[in-house]
Structures are given as C-alpha cells and as structure tokens.
Amino acid sequence: GAGVSQSPSNKVTEKGKDVELRCDPISGHTALYWYRQRLGQGLEFLIYFQGNSAPDKSGLPSDRFSAERTGESVSTLTIQRTQQEDSAVYLCASSPEPRLERRFGAGTRLSVL
C-alpha cells in the first residue's frame, strides 16, 4: 500500500488478557518505530527497529511489552497481561532511513476494560 498500515484499528480487551498489534510499514522503509499516545497527551517513544540491528527498546514501559520485526517488513507489538493504564492509541511509523521524516499509520486504539 501507499502508507503505513496498522491493524486492528480498534481493540477492546479485558484486563489481564494479551494483545497483539500489527504494523505494515511502507515497502523499502528500513526504520520502524512504535509510539504510544494516551488521551490528551503527546507521543511516547516505545521501540525502534533499524534493518538487522538490535532494536532500541529503551522506551518500553515494562517487561509486559515486547515487539518483533521480521527483516524489514511487518512488526508486531505484544502487550501481555494488559492493564487499564495500557489504554491508549498505539502508533507505528516508518522511514526510508533514520534521518528522514517518519510516515505514521492511523494507529490502533486499545481499550482495556
């Protein structure tokens, strides 16, 4: 597709359940980023992938959060044992290389009941 695609667009889950969020970056983009945005707040950096290098996980808030990326394609963000505080929009972005501007997806709105 022409842009960054994220799925699902909305996810409602019960506290304690695991969720998996998916990001399809723009083809050829080597850099991929995950961000979290709570209601009315700015973006929080979570994790960054660049090619085959080890990911920068410095923004992950706890060990319940993990992410994987297969080569330079799809990435999944997994949240285990979800808590109500995890409710937010999770945004994925990609860029051809780190120094260039990022293209964002529309996000996944996660609601933990």
Next chain:
Amino acid sequence: DAKTTQPPSMDCAEGRAANLPCNHSTISGNEYVYWYRQIHSQGPQYIIHGLKNNETNEMASLIITEDRKSSTLILPHATLRDTAVYYCIVRVASGNTPLVFGKGTRLSVIA
C-alpha cells in the same frame, strides 16, 4: 524529555496566516528543527524541517532565527482543515535518535 517549548494553544482566523512559535534554546549545532502535526484521530503528519536556513514547501514555511534558538512555522493561509496539534521537535538528522514529541500547540482555525 522534549527540548522545545511551545504555547499550549492558539487561535487563527480562516484565511489568515498562522504563525506557530517554538523555543529551542539548547539546540546543538547538528540538530535539525522538525515540525509535525496531528489532526484529531489521525497519526502524526510530517510538515517540514530545517537546519539554519529558512525552508518552504507546499504546506508551510519554517523561519529559524540566526542564533537557532527559536523558530516559527507559518501556514500562509490557514483553513479549517489545518486545525490540529502542531509539534516542534529538535533532533540530529543522522543516527537512530527517535523523535521526542512534547505537548505541542493546539491550533484552532476559526471560520
């Protein structure tokens, strides 16, 4: 930890120029100024970036002061669709430093 300071909100009349200020007094010599915006319920959208020279593209103009400690994003003829939160970010253009978004400026374009 955002390195920029922006007013929390601004209003602008439709058709007029919107001038959004940003202070970045601790900017380093190799850091660029980037602007993004986020329209309600959408992901952030890249607008423009610059190092020290003024820049212009189809969306906006970026004016950076000579000492690089502040900048202004100019939307020359604001429309209702420009209502969004505008983020000013400073970062090096190379390497893997992530974008650090602050609270931004909520611009309301009024008919």
